[in-house]
Amino acid sequence: xxxxxxxxxxxxxxxxxxxxxxxxxxxxxxxxxxxxxxxxxxxxxxxxxxxxxxxxxxxxxxxxxxxxxxxxxxxxxxxxxxxxxxxxxxxxxxxxxxxxxxxxxxxxxxxxxxxxxxxxxxxxxxxxxxxxxxxxxxxxxxxxxxxxxxxxxxxxxxxxxxxxxxxxxxxxxxxxxxxxxxxxxxxxxxxxxxxxxxxxxxxxxxxxxxxxxxxx
Amino acid sequence: xxxxxxxxxxxxxxxxxxxxxxxxxxxxxxxxxxxxxxxxxxxxxxxxxxxxxxxxxxxxxxxxxxxxxxxxxxxxxxxxxxxxxxxxxxxxxxxxxxxxxxxxxxxxxxxxxxxxxxxxxxxxxxxxxxxxxxxxxxxxxxxxxxxxxxxxxxxxxxxxxxxxxxxxxxxxxxxxxxxxxxxxxxxxxxxxxxxxxxxxxxxxxxxxxxxxxxxxx
Numbered sequence: 001x002x003x004x005x006x007x008x009x010x011x012x013x014x015x016x017x018x019x020x021x022x023x024x025x026x027x028x029x030x031x032x033x034x035x036x037x038x039x040x041x042x043x044x045x046x047x048x049x050x051x052x053x054x055x056x057x058x059x060x061x062x063x064x065x066x067x068x069x070x071x072x073x074x075x076x077x078x079x080x081x082x083x084x085x086x087x088x089x090x091x092x093x094x095x096x097x098x099x100x101x102x103x104x105x106x107x108x109x110x111x112x113x114x115x116x117x118x119x120x121x122x123x124x125x126x127x128x129x130x131x132x133x134x135x136x137x138x139x140x141x142x143x144x145x146x147x148x149x150x151x152x153x154x155x156x157x158x159x160x161x162x163x164x165x166x167x168x169x170x171x172x173x174x175x176x177x178x179x180x181x182x183x184x185x186x187x188x189x190x191x192x193x194x195x196x197x198x199x200x201x202x203x204x205x206x207x208x209x210x211x212x213x214x215x216x
Numbered sequence: 217x218x219x220x221x222x223x224x225x226x227x228x229x230x231x232x233x234x235x236x237x238x239x240x241x242x243x244x245x246x247x248x249x250x251x252x253x254x255x256x257x258x259x260x261x262x263x264x265x266x267x268x269x270x271x272x273x274x275x276x277x278x279x280x281x282x283x284x285x286x287x288x289x290x291x292x293x294x295x296x297x298x299x300x301x302x303x304x305x306x307x308x309x310x311x312x313x314x315x316x317x318x319x320x321x322x323x324x325x326x327x328x329x330x331x332x333x334x335x336x337x338x339x340x341x342x343x344x345x346x347x348x349x350x351x352x353x354x355x356x357x358x359x360x361x362x363x364x365x366x367x368x369x370x371x372x373x374x375x376x377x378x379x380x381x382x383x384x385x386x387x388x389x390x391x392x393x394x395x396x397x398x399x400x401x402x403x404x405x406x407x408x409x410x411x412x413x414x415x416x417x418x419x420x421x422x423x424x425x426x427x428x429x430x431x432x433x
Contacts, residue, residue, distance in 0.1 A: 150369040153369075153395035154370035154373075157391060174374065
C-alpha cells in the first residue's frame, strides 16, 4: 500500500505492476513484457517471464493479479490442447483469444487479470487480441498493465502500419524501456517473444542492453 | 503482481489538464490544453487559457483545482510586480517560482494546485521550474503536469532533446499536448502555447482540428 499521509486518492481500480505489449507485423507478432512482480512495496520476483505459451505459435502476455493470470493461462493452454486434438490441426489465434475471453467474462467479478493474446496461424497470419474485462477485440497492437499508461502517448505517436519484424522488435523494446523507467511497478529485464510461421523465438534483454533515453 | 491500491491510476488530485514546458536553444515553450471539467463528466469551459502571464517574460501554467490556481497566480502576480518595482528591474524567473512555492507551501493544507513556471531572464536565460502540490520547487529542462501528463511520460522521455531549435521545440510541445488530449478525457479543446525568449513572447493557439493526428484505432 502507498504509505504516509497524502491527499485522499479515489480508488477506481486495483492495478498491479506490469508493462506488456504485443504488436502485429506482416507474417507474425512480437510480444514483450517486463519482469517485476510486486507485493505492495516489495519486489517478490524480479525475473518473472510474463509471456506464457498457449500453444506452439500462440502466446499470451499476463497482467493483473499474478495468480489469476497464471491460472487463466494454464486453463486455456489445456483447453487449447484438447481443441487442437479434436480438430486435428493447429488452433487459430482467435480460438485461443475466445477461450481466454470466455473465462474473463464469466468470472469478471472474481478475477483481476488482463491477458493479451497474440500469435500466428495459417488462416490470418499474425494477430493480436485484447481481452480486457471480457471484451474481445483484434488490434494492430495492444498495451497493458500499470506501466502502459505512461506510454500511450509514445505508442500513439510511434506506431506505423507495415513495420518490419526488426522495427517491431525495436518498437517493443523502446516502449518497454520507457514504461519501466517511469512505472515503479515495472522493471527488471525485458522478455521478447517473436512468433512467425517458422518459429517462436524467445529472448531476454538485460537492463544494460535496453534502449536509453534523455533522462537515463 | 499482488493486489495493490494505487489510487486513481491517472489523476491523483489533479483535475483535467495537460500542461508542459520545455527549454530550447535560446528560450522556453510553455503550453496547456483548454478544457475545464467538473468531476470528469461535464466540460464547463472548452477554451479556458491555463497559461497565465505573471510578468513580461514569465508565464505560469496551472493544474489541479482551477479556483485555487487562479487565486495563487493572482497573488503571485501582485507580489512579483511589487518585487520588480523594488528591485528596479525585471524579476528573475526563480523569484516568480519561489513566490508560488511560498504560497503553496504555507497553505498546503488548503490548496490543491500545482504549477509550472517558465520564462526568460537576463541572468540565467531560459528556465523551467515546477512547484508541486505540497510546495516542492525543482528546476528541470522539460516538465509535464496534470492528469493528461501520465500518458505522455514515455513520449516526452523519448522525444525531448536538449538544445532543440525553436521550431522543433514548438512541434514537440504541440505533439505532446495532442497525444495527451487524445487519451485523457478531461484534457482537450485547443492547445495554448507561449514561446518566450530574449526578444519577446509569442502566443500560439492551435485549434483542435489543426492539431497533429496520430494513429487512433
